[in-house]
Amino acid sequence: MATAIHKILHPHSSHSKGERDSSVQDDHEASHDRQDSDMEQRAREDEKRGLMQWEDRKAPLSPGQIDADPDRKMVGHSSSVLRQEDFELVKTLGTGTFARVWLVRLSEPQNNDDRDKVFALKILRKVDVIRLKQVEHVRNERNVLAAVAGHPFITTMVASFQDHDSLYMLLDYCPGGEVFSYLRRARRFNEPTSQFYAAEIVLILEFLHEREGVAYRDLKPENILIDAEGHLKLVDFGFAKKVENRETYTLCGTPEYLAPEVIRNTGHGTAVDWWAFGILVYEFLVGQPPFWDQNPMKIYEQIVEGRVRFPSAMSPEARDLISGLCTVDTSKRLGNIKGGAAAVKEHPWFRNIDWEALYHRKVKGPIIPHLRGPADTRNFDEYEPESANREPYTREMSEKWDECFKDF
Amino acid sequence: MSLPPDYSNEISALNREILKAQPVDTLQFCANFFLRRLESQRAEFLLSQQHQHSSPRGRGMAESTFPGSNPFSTSPGLATGGMHRLEEEEESDSIGSPTASSFPPSAMDKAQSSTPGEGTFGNFAGFSAPAKGKSTAPPAIGAADAQSFPSNYNLNRRTSVSAESLNPASSANDNWTPPYHPKSPEQQSRLKAAVASNFLFTHLDDEQSAQVLGALQEKPIPTKDIKVIQQGDVGDYFYIVENGSFDIYVNKSGKLEPGPEGLGSKVGSVGPGGSFGELALMYNAPRAATVVSTERSTLWALDRVTFRRILMDSAFQRRRMYEGFLEEVPLLASLTPYERSKIADALETKKYPAGTKIINEGDVGESFYILEAGAAEVYKRGVDKPVNRYKKGDYFGELALLNDAPRAASVVSTTEVKVATLGKDGFQRLLGPVEGIMRRNDPSKMAAHEDGDAVDPLAKST
Ligand SMILES: Nc1ncnc2c1ncn2[C@@H]1O[C@H](COP(=O)(O)OP(=O)(O)OP(=O)(O)O)[C@@H](O)[C@H]1O
Numbered sequence: 123m124a125t126a127i128h129k130i131l132h133p134h135s136s137h138s139k140g141e142r143d144s145s146v147q148d149d150h151e152a153s154h155d156r157q158d159s160d161m162e163q164r165a166r167e168d169e170k171r172g173l174m175q176w177e178d179r180k181a182p183l184s185p186g187q188i189d190a191d192p193d194r195k196m197v198g199h200s201s202s203v204l205r206q207e208d209f210e211l212v213k214t215l216g217t218g219t220f221a222r223v224w225l226v227r228l229s230e231p232q233n234n235d236d237r238d239k240v241f242a243l244k245i246l247r248k249v250d251v252i253r254l255k256q257v258e259h260v261r262n263e264r265n266v267l268a269a270v271a272g273h274p275f276i277t278t279m280v281a282s283f284q285d286h287d288s289l290y291m292l293l294d295y296c297p298g299g300e301v302f303s304y305l306r307r308a309r310r311f312n313e314p315t316s317q318f319y320a321a322e323i324v325l326i327l328e329f330l331h332e333r334e335g336v337a338y339r340d341l342k343p344e345n346i347l348i349d350a351e352g353h354l355k356l357v358d359f360g361f362a363k364k365v366e367n368r369e370t371y372t373l374c375g376t377p378e379y380l381a382p383e384v385i386r387n388t389g390h391g392t393a394v395d396w397w398a399f400g401i402l403v404y405e406f407l408v409g410q411p412p413f414w415d416q417n418p419m420k421i422y423e424q425i426v427e428g429r430v431r432f433p434s435a436m437s438p439e440a441r442d443l444i445s446g447l448c449t450v451d452t453s454k455r456l457g458n459i460k461g462g463a464a465a466v467k468e469h470p471w472f473r474n475i476d477w478e479a480l481y482h483r484k485v486k487g488p489i490i491p492h493l494r495g496p497a498d499t500r501n502f503d504e505y506e507p508e509s510a511n512r513e514p515y516t517r518e519m520s521e522k523w524d525e526c527f528k529d530f
Numbered sequence: 531m532s533l534p535p536d537y538s539n540e541i542s543a544l545n546r547e548i549l550k551a552q553p554v555d556t557l558q559f560c561a562n563f564f565l566r567r568l569e570s571q572r573a574e575f576l577l578s579q580q581h582q583h584s585s586p587r588g589r590g591m592a593e594s595t596f597p598g599s600n601p602f603s604t605s606p607g608l609a610t611g612g613m614h615r616l617e618e619e620e621e622s623d624s625i626g627s628p629t630a631s632s633f634p635p636s637a638m639d640k641a642q643s644s645t646p647g648e649g650t651f652g653n654f655a656g657f658s659a660p661a662k663g664k665s666t667a668p669p670a671i672g673a674a675d676a677q678s679f680p681s682n683y684n685l686n687r688r689t690s691v692s693a694e695s696l697n698p699a700s701s702a703n704d705n706w707t708p709p710y711h712p713k714s715p716e717q718q719s720r721l722k723a724a725v726a727s728n729f730l731f732t733h734l735d736d737e738q739s740a741q742v743l744g745a746l747q748e749k750p751i752p753t754k755d756i757k758v759i760q761q762g763d764v765g766d767y768f769y770i771v772e773n774g775s776f777d778i779y780v781n782k783s784g785k786l787e788p789g790p791e792g793l794g795s796k797v798g799s800v801g802p803g804g805s806f807g808e809l810a811l812m813y814n815a816p817r818a819a820t821v822v823s824t825e826r827s828t829l830w831a832l833d834r835v836t837f838r839r840i841l842m843d844s845a846f847q848r849r850r851m852y853e854g855f856l857e858e859v860p861l862l863a864s865l866t867p868y869e870r871s872k873i874a875d876a877l878e879t880k881k882y883p884a885g886t887k888i889i890n891e892g893d894v895g896e897s898f899y900i901l902e903a904g905a906a907e908v909y910k911r912g913v914d915k916p917v918n919r920y921k922k923g924d925y926f927g928e929l930a931l932l933n934d935a936p937r938a939a940s941v942v943s944t945t946e947v948k949v950a951t952l953g954k955d956g957f958q959r960l961l962g963p964v965e966g967i968m969r970r971n972d973p974s975k976m977a978a979h980e981d982g983d984a985v986d987p988l989a990k991s992t
Pocket residue numbers: 215216217218219220221222223242244277293294295296297300344345347357358359360689690
């Protein structure tokens with residue numbers, strides 16, 4: 123059954139490339155080419171139909187479906203047939219250090235319905251990825267996104283593909299924009315709003331840590347988007363890593379959100395996300411993170427010391443939660459101690475949360491973005507166009523690095 | 531006449547919802563739909579209004595003026611606590627940072643924090659004044675003036691940072707040893723003093739500290755006017771001043787510019803025992819200032835990869851050693867690798883001089899110990915010779931994890947010893963009672979483990 127779905131949705135994912143190639147047997151160069159491109163053409167059309175189907179339903183998968191073999195899953199596969207030309211780049215949604223995320227639609231929609239279907243396409247230039255030494259991180263990002271595709275609160279990577287000089291991740295478009303923008307505009311969130319968002323994050327962390335063995339490592343309001351229905355979607359898995367029961371050492375994250383063990387380089391694991399989660403809840407309620415200074419070294423000094431001070435108006439439950447999460451000693455940190463995420467869910471601050479209903483997106487979010495149609499980008503800022511003169515991805519580079527990108 | 535586009539959009543949105551929900555009570559569904567749209571549209575409108583009225587830095591932001599049901603209304607508990615009047619509980623002094631700076635402010639701290647509005651500082655390297663030695667406070671700097679929370683908080687999007695990837699697995703194979711540059715005892719102690727107040731160094735154990743100091747490399751600066759670091763450049767090194775002196779300049783543009791004014795203004799200077807550029811030990815960030823020699827000088831330099839690798843290698847080895855020791859403890863034989871690594875992470879290192887009674891016969895046991903280095907002897911009351919001897923890798927006191935029974939013997943160190951220890955409370959906090967874990971060995975009680983205390987979240991089998 124699952125295989126059948128897979129075949130319908132993407133019969134020509136790159137994993138079946140071998141079969142396809144061997145089925146082409148023709149001595150005539152010219153007709154060979156034509157036939158190949160005919161087949162390729164058909165494969166592309168099939169693939170695009172699959173995308174449209176997903177976009178039409180967009181129903182989150184159950185944890186069991188998410189865990190399925192990537193080849194049997196409706197989303198998250200690597201496609202050998204998709205190309206950038208299949209998509210019309212409508213508008214830039216955001217830029218990161220080396221990526222640009224575009225709102226896209228099919229460049230040749232079959233009908234009006236398909237014209238309305240949009241995605242976010244994250245494009246990374248191989249040259250930049252290599253120059254900024256992010257090869258490992260980008261691979262982790264794709265693989266983790268593939269593994270978790272379909273979770274209700276994580277942006278779904280529908281498919282990934284590559285061409286000579288770029289890597290592409292096709293994501294569900296999340297039209298509400300960043301929680302960051304809402305938070306800065308509102309200055310801070312009230313308790314019910316903070317609880318709702320925090321609770322959805324708990325479900326994400328529970329899933330990533332306890333089901334996938336993945337540490338996310340860059341939790342912050344900038345990386346949390348709001349979808350059309352007011353639920354959260356976590357984006358940017360650039361630092362996510364499957365750690366399982368081994369600690370890892372590479373420093374990464376965002377200064378205000380770094381955990382003490384990351385700064386001290388004593389080895390870190392999924393516990394860093396619980397620390398960052400404490401910082402996040404604090405920032406929701408207060409409007410700025412607990413540790414701050416203009417000089418980043420002073421931030422780190424405060425983090426390592428780990429003394430959080432609370433505004434006197436903050437509720438005792440919220441303080442207790444944040445103190446539990448922002449505990450320097452990982453063997454005492456809430457979320458990392460016995461019970462894991464369940465212990466966080468049981469905290470009194472989350473007393474009013476119905477966790478079952480929440481996972482199934484049955485609880486109404488506090489902000490429902492007001493949108494004019496599915497392709498509305500009013501919640502995103504304007505960005506400078508991409509600079510035209512790009513460093514070329516040379517043959518030598520391709521010989522040296524393409525092996526690293528082969529999963530894409 | 532065509533219908534207004536807004537209307538068409540609303541209707542097609544409604545159509546989609548209807549198709550999706552297939553409601554029984556259509557009219558009620560439509561009414562609810564429009565009410566929800568209205569509510570959310572109003573909330574957003576008010577939000578954008580409020581946004582326009584507040585200054586870009588969010589100073590003196592008005593309290594929320596939303597009607598009752600909107601998501602941003604101040605909760606009752608927070609109703610009076612405006613951000614700009616944030617009250618601290620324990621300390622009533624108003625300071626520049628929301629958290630206490632309990633460390634002594636140095637000249638450079640003031641230099642940096644008294645430049646309000648200089649958001650650019652946020653991503654740059656820091657400086658520290660020498661622990662001893664001369665440091666001239668720049669004239670422009672007043673007292674650490676009180677900056678009211680939150681006007682100095684940078685409200686922009688924050689960029690992620692990352693250092694080069696460090697992989698202990700490969701380091702185990704290639705037998706990396708840190709570079710070693712010999713130093714005289716006086717130099718050693720001067721360097722130790724120079725980093726004594728730097729939090730990146732205060733947590734190091736003796737061995738790490740020796741390796742880090744050994745790795746510092748001498749760097750002669752032959753004349754004055756040499757720019758050791760340039761504002762805006764990438765930074766890979768941290769420097770300590772051995773002798774000579776340096777001036778620090780900051781250009782408001784965020785980077786060193788050409789021309790005579792390109793340095794910007796002088797904000798301070800560093801002399802012997804001072805240090806600069808320590809952010810480079812964390813990750814590659816643009817330098818916050820330009821540092822120029824004012825005479826012939828000598829520096830000690832340390833690069834990030836060496837520093838972080840020393841820290842990583844020793845942490846990695848220690849963890850693997852602890853995990854190895856833990857595997858040998860029969861009481862803990864049924865721990866999963868995941869649990870073992872959690873316990874290894876929680877073990878605390880303690881050092882005792884020779885002749886210390888580590889546990890005392892008859893006391894109620896609280897903690898469990900693994901002998902990491904050194905030797906110890908076991909004594910029982912009424913026997914005048916040691917009844918046992920412990921060496922590296924041996925463990926004792928593990929029954930304390932299980933019950934409150936008094937210690938059956940005393941353990942006394944015969945040399946200086948290093949132990950790794952964990953208390954019963956610590957163990958239970960992480961994994962629950964030991965009894966539950968021991969019970970796993972007993973097949974007749976397997977069920978008890980299966981339904982409750984499966985503590986390994988990575989085991990997908992159950
Ligand atoms: N699925 C999506 N829907 C809508 N907008 C998106 C989506 N994914 C990303 N964006 C926008 O693009 C921005 C950049 O994306 P992302 O954070 O993934 O890139 P990045 O280069 O890894 O970023 P950074 O350098 O900050 O780590 C996001 O902050 C968000 O505003």
